[in-house]
Structure formats: structure tokens, C-alpha cells
Amino acid sequence: MAYVYPMIYENQSDLVGLGITMQNPAMTAMLGPAQSPSDYTAAIAFAGEMLLFTAIGMAVMNILLVSTTTRLDEEEGRLELVQSLPVGKLSYTTASTLLMLILNGVITIVIAVGLGVMDNADFTWEASLLYGAVLGSTGLFFSGATIVAAQLSETTRGTRGIAFTVLILSYIIRAVGDVSNETLSLFSPLGWTVRTEVFATNEWWPIIGLAVGSVILIGIGFILNRRRDIFQGLLPQRPGRKNASWFLKTLPGFVWSQEKVKLISWALGIFLIAAAFGAILGDLETYFADMDILQAFLPNLDTATLTEEFTRLLFAIMSLFTGIPAVTMITSLKHEEDIGRLENIYSRSVSRTKLLLTYYCIGLVFIAIMQLLMAIGIYYPASLVMDEPLSLVTFVEMALLYVPSIWFLLSLATFILGFIPKVMQLIWLYLTFSFIVSYLGELMEFPEWLNNLSVFYHTPVEFDGFPLLVIIVVAIVLSALGFIGYNRRDLKN
Numbered sequence: 001m002a003y004v005y006p007m008i009y010e011n012q013s014d015l016v017g018l019g020i021t022m023q024n025p026a027m028t029a030m031l032g033p034a035q036s037p038s039d040y041t042a043a044i045a046f047a048g049e050m051l052l053f054t055a056i057g058m059a060v061m062n063i064l065l066v067s068t069t070t071r072l073d074e075e076e077g078r079l080e081l082v083q084s085l086p087v088g089k090l091s092y093t094t095a096s097t098l099l100m101l102i103l104n105g106v107i108t109i110v111i112a113v114g115l116g117v118m119d120n121a122d123f124t125w126e127a128s129l130l131y132g133a134v135l136g137s138t139g140l141f142f143s144g145a146t147i148v149a150a151q152l153s154e155t156t157r158g159t160r161g162i163a164f165t166v167l168i169l170s171y172i173i174r175a176v177g178d179v180s181n182e183t184l185s186l187f188s189p190l191g192w193t194v195r196t197e198v199f200a201t202n203e204w205w206p207i208i209g210l211a212v213g214s215v216i217l218i219g220i221g222f223i224l225n226r227r228r229d230i231f232q233g234l235l236p237q238r239p240g241r242k243n244a245s246w247f248l249k250t251l252p253g254f255v256w257s258q259e260k261v262k263l264i265s266w267a268l269g270i271f272l273i274a275a276a277f278g279a280i281l282g283d284l285e286t287y288f289a290d291m292d293i294l295q296a297f298l299p300n301l302d303t304a305t306l307t308e309e310f311t312r313l314l315f316a317i318m319s320l321f322t323g324i325p326a327v328t329m330i331t332s333l334k335h336e337e338d339i340g341r342l343e344n345i346y347s348r349s350v351s352r353t354k355l356l357l358t359y360y361c362i363g364l365v366f367i368a369i370m371q372l373l374m375a376i377g378i379y380y381p382a383s384l385v386m387d388e389p390l391s392l393v394t395f396v397e398m399a400l401l402y403v404p405s406i407w408f409l410l411s412l413a414t415f416i417l418g419f420i421p422k423v424m425q426l427i428w429l430y431l432t433f434s435f436i437v438s439y440l441g442e443l444m445e446f447p448e449w450l451n452n453l454s455v456f457y458h459t460p461v462e463f464d465g466f467p468l469l470v471i472i473v474v475a476i477v478l479s480a481l482g483f484i485g486y487n488r489r490d491l492k493n
Contacts, residue, residue, distance in 0.1 A: 001046065001050055002043075002046050002050075002114075002115055002118060002123065003118065005042045005043075005045055005046040006042040006120055006122075008042075008045075009040075009042050009045055012040075015037075015040035015041065015042070015045060016037045016038065016040060017037075018037075018040060018045055019034060019035065019036065019037025019038070019039075019040040019045075020037045021280065022034035022035075022037075022048055023037070024279070024280055025179050027280055028178050028179055029175040029176075029178060029179050029276065030175070030276040031048060031049060031052050031053075031194075032048070032051075032052050032174070032178055032193075032194030033178050033182075033194065033195075034048055035048065035197070035200050039200065041122040041199065042120065042122050043120070043122035043123050043127065043199035044122075044199045044200055046199070047131065047198040047199045047200075051131065051134065051193065051194065051196075051198060052190065052193065052194055054135055055134060055135055055138040055139075055190065055193045056167070056171070056190070058104070058107070058135045058136075058138055058139035058142075059138055059139060059141075059142040059167050060167070061139065062100060062104070062139040062140070062142045062143040062146065063142055063143075063145075063146045063160060063163040063164060063167065064160070065099070065100065065103070065143075066096055066100060066143050066146035066147060066150070066163075067146055067149075067150060067156055067159045067160050067163065068156075069092075069095070069096040069099060070092065070093060070096050070146075070147065070150040070159075071150040071153070071155070071156045071159040072156040073092070074092075074230065074231065075155060075156050075231075076339055079092050079230065080230060080231075083230070089225070089226060090222055090225055090226065093147060093221065093222060093225050094222075096147070097143070097147065097218055100139070100140065100143040101140070103139075104135075104136040104137075104139040104140050104143070105136060107132070107135060107136060107139070108132040108133055108135065108136035109132065110132070111128075111131060111132035111135060112125075112128045112129040112131065112132035112133070113128075114128075115127075115128035115131055115132070116128035116129070122199060123199070124199070126202055127198050127199045127202050130196055130198050130202050130204065130207070131198045131199075133204075133207050134193055134196050134198065134206075134207065137206075137207050137210035137211050137214065138189065138190070138193050138210060140210070140211070140214040141189045141210045141213050141214045141217065142163065142166070142167060142189075143214065143218070144213070144214045144215075144216070144217025144218040144220075144221065145163055145166050145217055146159065146160075146163040147217065147218055147221030147222075147225075148217055148220050148221045148224065149162035149163045149166075150221070151221055151224035151225050151228055151233065151234055152224070152233055152234050152235045153233045153235060154231065154232055154233030154237065155233075157261070158233070161261065164265070169188075170188040170189050170190045170191075171188075171190055173185070173187055173188040173191065174188040174190040174191040174194070177191055178191070178194070189210060189213065192206035192209050192210055193206065193210070251350065251354060251355065251358050252358050252361075252362065255355075255358045255359055255362060256362060258332070259329065259332060259359075259362065262325060262328065263325055263362075263366050266321075266322075266324070266325040266370065267325075267366070267369065267370050267373055270318065270321060270322060270370050270373060270374055270377070271373040271374070271376070271377040272377070273318065273321075273377075274318065274373070274374045274375075274376075274377030274378045275377040275378070275380070275381050276381075277314055277318075277378060278377060278378035278379065278380065278381035278382040278385075279381040279382070279384075279385060280385075281307055281310070281311070281378075281381075281382040281385065281386055281389075307386070307390065308390065311378070311390065311395070311398060312398060312461055313438075314378070315374070315398045315399055315401070315402060316402065316438045316456055316459070317435070317438055318374055319371065319374075319399075319402035319405065319406055319456070320431060320434055320435045320438065320456065322367060322370045322371060322374070322402075322406050323367075323406045323409040323410075323431055324431070325363075325366065325370070326363045326364075326366065326367050326406055326409060326410045327363075327409055327410060327413045327427055327428075327431065329359045329360070329362060329363035329366075329410070330359060330360070330363065330410065330413035330414055330417050330427075331413065331424060331427070332359065333355070333356065333359045333417065334417055334421055334424050337421075337491055337492060338492065342355075342491060343491075352486055352487050353483060353486075353487060356414070356417075356482075356483060356486055357483075360410065360414060360479070363410050364407060364410060367403055367406045367407060367410065368400075368403055371399040371400060371402065371403055371406075372396065372399060372400075374399050375392070375395040375396045375398065375399035375400075376392070376395075378395055379392045379395045397462075397463065401459055401460065401461075401462075401463065401468075402456070402459055404459070404468050404471040404472050404475065405455045405456050405458075405459045405471060407471075407472070407475045408455045408471055408474065408475045408478070409427070409430075409431060409434075409455070410475075410479075411474075411475040411476070411478035411479040411482065412427060412430065412478055413427045414478065414479050414482030414483070414486075415478040415479070415481055415482040415485070416482075417482055417485075417486055418481065418482035418483065418484065418485025418486040418487075418489065419481070419482070419485040419489070421489075433453070433454060434454040434455065434456050434457075437450070437451055437453075437454040437456065437457055438454065438456050438457070455471060458470075458471065459471070
């Protein structure tokens, strides 16, 4: 992305246009405070649009890895096995902390060098090192927060719930503070992240603050770790209902109870992100209509308005994010298989087909729900800021166009589960590849054969029955083969 930005914004007028748009309160809430439009360079544009989201990506990675190497290993019995050896009680938490120090340190160095070696005067070595340090220190801060959460909750799901709640609250506090009260933003670690002003004034004090916060959180985590028993959390567990509801006694109810937090969180997140993008649609025609680079990003501008084409690109990219929770429905079933819990279910009158179909159908239903939420989320803010907004029906049509392609992702995951479950992670590689093709394929002029490998490349810009029918038929065939393979193979093979 850093390599592409100098190509996107070719002259100062393009950068000033971007800078003016970034002053929009919706953009400030989404990305953080912007620099003065007259000061914009390609590097400042890159940091302004990418820094916060890459920092959030680092936070997510650290939360998942720390929760896996602490609470999940404890929950699945590996910690008990290790602590039966002559090692200290804090050895496992210490090992996890060292792992995250090394990982975040390596990422800091790799990103700093990657930006610094670019043949562009705007990407100075100091600023490049600061950009890497921002990501590393933000990641370490949320590592510390997750270590503390792992001592509070007695489950992996609870640990991740606490850590992700901290991340979401950090984003909300920063967003509100950046728009209305800068002091409030300083109570959020992400507020410190965006105040480094990378490639502009290059402020290092937030890095020191994040590092100190990381040390404090990790220290608290170690203290709490010494005070609790294995398999226990320090927070009291709320007792469940005395009797299960009729819905929970059904297979769909049981699966829903396991997956609802994840699905609802994704649905809410997609809606809020869509609403943030909808709020900036009113500025598109004003500031970006004359940018030549848009012809590369949006090749159909000769036959459609800038707003329509940008919205289609937005739906294409965000629909890939809808594919993530859909695919995790299948990977969750694979995880249940890996840790040996499916034997308890299959020992009763439950067939493999019925269980897989339950996960599959819930994922399929939520694909449609999240696409509709995406359309509504974009439409209502856009209707307030646009003089002639597109109709809600148009937004809904754009969103539903991608349902077959997301269904294909779900079907491909099902096929992999049925025949080659040991390489289940390949589905994430394919999803990442599809994102790159959708976002940068036209700009980077990928060869046609490479673009054709992404199902999203074949999604028509308007309702066209034939390509949509082909995608649906392929999805059905892959799903059927996946069900057949899952029924015939041995578990954990």
C-alpha cells in the first residue's frame, strides 16, 4: 500500500482534496485527526488512512495469540502437563510474553525497513521507524491487556470477550474524543496511536506511553496469575439458568449459543463501518471527481457516477469482511473436532450431516443479514449528507449481488472440511487473495487469469442472471461434495 500511494495521489491538488475530505468529522471519528490539507504528502496520506486500521490489526493478532498461548492452552490441558514438570507457575505466561515481545519486535523492524527503503523522500527513516514502533507498541499494549483478561476469565471465549471489549471501547473513546474532546482521546491507547503524527511531526511520546502501559499491564497479569488456581478465573462466574430453554435443547439452539457473540459482534461492526463510509459519500463528487487515478480504481466511470462506482467498490471490499464470520462457522466446527468435543455429540442421535448443516445454514442466513445491515448502514448516513442520494433499493441490490460470492466462500470452506481438513487455513489465504484482487487488481493491472481466480471478480456490477447462476451452482456443488466427504472421512483426519 505504501508503494501504491504515490501513484494514487499524483499531484498536490489531489492531496489537498484528500486533506479537505479527511477534515470531515466522520473521517476524523473513523481514522483520527487529520493534518492540515496544505501539508499533505503521499506519506501523510498513507499514514492517515492506514495507521489506525493496521494498529487495530496488530491488536487483534496479539489478542488472539496471547489468548491461545495462555488461556486456551490451559483450558485444553496443555498447561497442566507443562506444570507437572519442574517449572515455575509463571513459566507459561513468561513464555507467552517473550513470544509477543519477539513477534512485535520483528514486525516493527520489518515494517520500518520496508518503508524506509522506498525510493520516496516523503518516507524518511525516522518516520518509517516510528510507524513500525507504533504498530509494535500498540500490539504489546493489547498483549498486556489480554494477559490480564486471561487471569480474570476462566475460559478462552471470556478472555477474548474482555480483550475485544477493551479494543472496541478504546476505538469508541478515541472516536468521540477526536471529534469533540481531545483530552478524552488520551484515555484510549488508540488515541495515543494516532497522535504520533507519523510522517508529519513524528511524535515519539505516545510510544513511550504505550510501552509503559504494556509493562504495567503485563506486571498486573503476572501478579494475578500467581493468585489464582489453574482452570479458574478471578471474576465470579454468573450461574446459568436452572433449566435450559426449549430452543437451547435443539441443535440449532445449541450451535447458536456457541456462535452468537461472534456473529452479533461482526454484524454490529459491519453496520457501524458501513455507516461511517456512508457519511463521506457526500464529499466524493466535490473533491475526487477530477482525480485521474480513479479511472484505475473505478474503471466504469464513463457509464456511472463516481458515487455509484465508489459504492460498488465499497460493497465489494466490505462483502469480503462478511465472508469472515461466515467461514468461521465452518472453522469452528473443525475446532470442535480438533479438541475432541464432537464425540460427545455424535454419541447421541445426531448425524454428521445434521450438525454440519446446522453450522452451514446459520452461516448462510447471516450472510444475507449482514449484507442487508451493510446496505442500511450506508444508506441512512448517505441520505443525510447527499443532495441526491441513491435509493435504499439500490443499496440493497448492490449488497445482495455479493451474497452468491460469499456463499461460495462458505461452500469452499465446507469442501475443504470434507476432503482436506488439515489445510483448513487455505480458506483464509484465498479470502486474502480475493481482497487484494478486489482492492488493487485494477490499479496494479493484474493479469486476467489471476483476477479470474477470485470469485468476487466475476460478480456483476448489476443483476445479471447468468454469472450469478454459475456462482450459485458451483457453490451448491462444492457444498454437496463437502457434505459427502465429511460423512465419509474419519474424525481428525
